[in-house]
Amino acid sequence: MGTIKLARGTPWTDRLFDIFVYVFILFVTVITLYPFLNVLAISLNDSIDSVRGGITIYPRQFTLKNYETIFAFSGLMTGLKISILRTVIGTLLGLISASMLAFTLSRVDFQGRKFVSTFLALTMYVSGGLIPFYILIKDLHMMGTFAVYVLPGLVSAFNVFVIRSFIDGIPYALQESAKLDGANDFTIYWRVILPLTKPALATIALFIAVGQWNSWIDTYLYNGSKDHLTTLQYELMKVIQSTTTNVDSFRGKNLTEMIAQVSPESIKMAITIVVTVPILVVYPFLQKYFVKGMTLGAVKS
Amino acid sequence: MKAVTTSSDYVPVRKKKSFWNVFAQQKYLYLMSLPFVAWVFVFSYLPLWGWTMAFQKFKPGISFFDQKWVGLTYFKELFQDEQFYQVLRNTLAMSVMGLIAGFTIPIIFAILLNEVRHQVFKRIAQTISYLPHFVSWVVAAGIVTKMLSTDNGIVNDVLMGLHLIKEPIQFMGEGKLFWGIVTASDIWKETGWNAIIYLAAIAGIGPELYEAAKVDGASRLQQVWNITLPGIRSTIIILVIISIGHLISIGFERQFLLGNNLVRDYSQTLDLYSLNYGLGMGRYSFGTAINMFNSVVAVILLFTANGLFKKITKESIL
Numbered sequence: 001m002g003t004i005k006l007a008r009g010t011p012w013t014d015r016l017f018d019i020f021v022y023v024f025i026l027f028v029t030v031i032t033l034y035p036f037l038n039v040l041a042i043s044l045n046d047s048i049d050s051v052r053g054g055i056t057i058y059p060r061q062f063t064l065k066n067y068e069t070i071f072a073f074s075g076l077m078t079g080l081k082i083s084i085l086r087t088v089i090g091t092l093l094g095l096i097s098a099s100m101l102a103f104t105l106s107r108v109d110f111q112g113r114k115f116v117s118t119f120l121a122l123t124m125y126v127s128g129g130l131i132p133f134y135i136l137i138k139d140l141h142m143m144g145t146f147a148v149y150v151l152p153g154l155v156s157a158f159n160v161f162v163i164r165s166f167i168d169g170i171p172y173a174l175q176e177s178a179k180l181d182g183a184n185d186f187t188i189y190w191r192v193i194l195p196l197t198k199p200a201l202a203t204i205a206l207f208i209a210v211g212q213w214n215s216w217i218d219t220y221l222y223n224g225s226k227d228h229l230t231t232l233q234y235e236l237m238k239v240i241q242s243t244t245t246n247v248d249s250f251r252g253k254n255l256t257e258m259i260a261q262v263s264p265e266s267i268k269m270a271i272t273i274v275v276t277v278p279i280l281v282v283y284p285f286l287q288k289y290f291v292k293g294m295t296l297g298a299v300k301s
Numbered sequence: 302m303k304a305v306t307t308s309s310d311y312v313p314v315r316k317k318k319s320f321w322n323v324f325a326q327q328k329y330l331y332l333m334s335l336p337f338v339a340w341v342f343v344f345s346y347l348p349l350w351g352w353t354m355a356f357q358k359f360k361p362g363i364s365f366f367d368q369k370w371v372g373l374t375y376f377k378e379l380f381q382d383e384q385f386y387q388v389l390r391n392t393l394a395m396s397v398m399g400l401i402a403g404f405t406i407p408i409i410f411a412i413l414l415n416e417v418r419h420q421v422f423k424r425i426a427q428t429i430s431y432l433p434h435f436v437s438w439v440v441a442a443g444i445v446t447k448m449l450s451t452d453n454g455i456v457n458d459v460l461m462g463l464h465l466i467k468e469p470i471q472f473m474g475e476g477k478l479f480w481g482i483v484t485a486s487d488i489w490k491e492t493g494w495n496a497i498i499y500l501a502a503i504a505g506i507g508p509e510l511y512e513a514a515k516v517d518g519a520s521r522l523q524q525v526w527n528i529t530l531p532g533i534r535s536t537i538i539i540l541v542i543i544s545i546g547h548l549i550s551i552g553f554e555r556q557f558l559l560g561n562n563l564v565r566d567y568s569q570t571l572d573l574y575s576l577n578y579g580l581g582m583g584r585y586s587f588g589t590a591i592n593m594f595n596s597v598v599a600v601i602l603l604f605t606a607n608g609l610f611k612k613i614t615k616e617s618i619l
Contacts (some may be wrong), residue, residue: 101333132348
């Protein structure tokens with residue numbers, strides 16, 4: 001084991017321990033990554049050839065045909081549009097609500113502070129459950145609307161507390177001097193606090209965006225029959241749940257012709273990649289923020 | 302006793318200001334918080350009011366006062382339903398398995414990752430480990446099903462290649478394997494993410510402790526056992542208490558996506574049961590009774606766990 005640098009005279013138990021550590025971590029890394037590479041390879045492989053099996057982490061007969069096919073399905077394009085829209089709008093609204101609440105809760109002089117923070121904290125422990133929530137959405141006439149994606153989950157206590165503990169670290173003197181310059185509380189929030197909270201906001205934005213992008217239950221429960229409001233995850237769910245690719249789940253033209261050229265398996269894999277890629281692109285860049293945010297949030301809660 | 306006193310922290314109060322005076326002064330703070338409080342009231346507290354449905358023969362579309370009250374009828378019905386006990390068994394089995402594996406494996410991963418000396422390898426391994434956390438359960442379930450399939454699935458291929466099995470195993474069609482598959486999928490998806498907090502806790506342990514141990518001739522394994530593990534002890538305990546509170550509320554997402562008709566007897570959880578009976582069949586009151594049972598048990602578990610740990614370890618979250 002010449003590659004692992006060890007001090008001279010290291011006891012053999014430590015060498016053994018080191019070998020174990022590297023083997024274990026390598027094993028975890030491989031089983032985490034392999035399935036993604038395998039799916040990617042199959043999605044890029046000729047679908048008739050894929051049926052023969054044996055595709056591992058690179059395509060045997062490279063083709064973009066599978067992707068051309070799925071992008072021709074109108075259901076997929078609608079899903080993509082709705083998914084992007086709900087992610088953008090949901091993230092913006094979620095950031096505004098979380099940061100405003102966090103700012104007011106960080107203000108020791110705010111007389112509604114205790115009430116608001118208790119009111120919020122309780123939501124982390126109690127919930128009415130699925131059926132009462134469903135009835136509520138129905139009574140509010142939110143079924144079959146886009147609003148059902150962004151409004152019910154707007155305020156998250158966890159997000160508020162993460163940003164709040166970040167704001168607590170900003171010296172209060174900054175707010176006082178802004179006040180002396182004649183700024184009101186809203187101006188302080190907008191001009192002083194928000195710019196300084198960027199790292200925490202980035203973390204929370206990632207959490208909310210991933211949640212929005214990945215959600216399918218709300219589509220399933222409230223908008224399943226509304227073709228123009230289904231999301232990408234929901235479309236993928238329908239395809240994966242059907243053992244043979246359900247032709248009805250795509251609303252495109254020349255379906256029989258298309259299905260004849262690609263196998264259901266290849267379609268599943270190609271859609272899986274389309275659904276996953278946006279997240280793969282984003283998360284490594286935000287890693288340093290969310291590691292901090294996670295730690296902070298968990299300690300506080 | 303309105304909370305005017307706190308403002309004295311930095312502004313000397315000359316005369317006692319009334320609630321409404323301060324309210325006017327803090328109008329922006331109120332404007333920025335009260336709309337969201339109203340929001341929380343509607344979407345988090347109103348559903349609790351919906352619990353009244355469990356005691357009514359609820360019919361949608363008519364007012365609260367016109368509903369027929371039936372007392373505990375639906376709870377009796379629930380406790381007499383044989384399927385309820387099967388569902389409760391599934392819920393508890395999967396949550397306990399998830400709790401045990403979901404704790405030990407991320408801790409082991411965090412400790413071992415911390416022992417990796419090669420910084421680049423360590424960073425790459427950690428970045429890869431978060432990856433599955435960020436994909437949806439829809440994607441994860443699709444991937445798991447693909448990996449476990451009898452038809453070119455890697456798991457069966459490896460097991461066959463090692464001559465451990467002669468025939469490919471029908472993983473997704475075998476009820477008895479379902480709990481294990483859900484637990485393993487969860488481990489695959491969340492280990493890296495759950496390890497973050499332990500890695501942070503390990504980073505907070507003073508390096509002088511390790512130096513001292515080295516001088517005393519402690520082996521690496523002894524250092525892990527005597528310094529690292531005790532160093533993250535309180536983090537572990539707090540997280541265990543939080544998880545026990547959520548023990549019974551495991552939801553239905555994974556079970557819905559990974560399950561199928563063949564494994565139904567092992568895959569149905571309380572939430573899925575309430576979804577199928579409550580929404581699927583329009584039995585709202587019965588479904589609400591299930592939701593209520595779920596919440597009440599969760600709160601009892603939380604307090605029990607907290608009390609127990611408080612006694613043993615003097616750590617508490619409440």
